[in-house]
Amino acid sequence: MSARDDDMSRASVRLWRWRSNPLRRRIDVVEAWVILAAWVCAIAGGLAAAWVTGSAAAAGYDRARAERRPVSAVVVKRAKSEATTGPTSDRRIRATVRWTGTDGHAHTGRTHVRAGAAPGDPIRVWANARNELTAEPLSPTNAMFQSAMVGLTAAGGAGVVVLVGVQCIQAGLGRRRMRLWADAWEQADRRWGGSVV
CATH class of the missing domain: 2.40.50 (OB fold (Dihydrolipoamide Acetyltransferase, E2P))
Structure with missing residues (x-):
């Protein structure tokens, strides 16, 4: 198997929730949408948090320079x-x-x-x-640097909040998935004439 085929195989495994698959359940699709929404929220929320906090910090530094x-x-x-x-x-x-x-x-x-x-x-x-x-007061250069640091910190904080939220949701979905698989195996065992312990 070539490196290109190996990369294609890995990409295919990562995207299995989006493809038609007899083993895919509705909960897998829900999880795929949750992950996609989390990425969108992390990027958009991080950018928004960085912009808002960085702008507020810059305005505060400008105000301090004007007042002093x-x-x-x-x-x-x-x-x-x-x-x-x-x-x-x-x-x-x-x-x-x-x-x-x-x-x-x-x-x-x-x-x-x-x-x-x-x-x-x-x-x-x-x-x-x-x-x-x-x-x-801070010089304009230092104020710009400090504002950027405040914005980056806020973006990182927003990303962590989204990551923790997604981890909690995925843990709940994983437990639900295991219960569904257990129920499916129990029904299959009965259908095939086995006994459920």
Whole structure:
């Protein structure tokens, strides 16, 4: 048997529920339709989930960029504790800073600054429209990447939900199929004159 014939034979075995077959039962056709519907739901649902969640995340990141602005501030008081290590591995400490808000008034707040910052050093901080300190918003490139990751995660979650649902349905159909086969063998045994144990 050639490799091509072997591939054709495997494809034929996979599609047996769709072909006319004396051993095929209605439950086999139902299972074939369930599997087809699951593939359609997994693909369409995954794409829809990715689109909706990715778009929502992107809108949130855009809104954060629009609402936050960089402002010049001055370190007022350094914290003597709370040393941390940031993502770039430079030491950061919390300190009290002062800046002038959009309302023209001076505001103070606590934020992370580089460990070497001393009182009087100028720094850049981010504030929202209410003149509250906030985190720096993601850059458009990072926001796009994060939105894509959120969308892919949602698509994967939708696929897992469909997969688990199909597995449960197939398990139920498999049990039903075994009962039907048992009943059919019992009737055949009686027809052939055997005794059912």
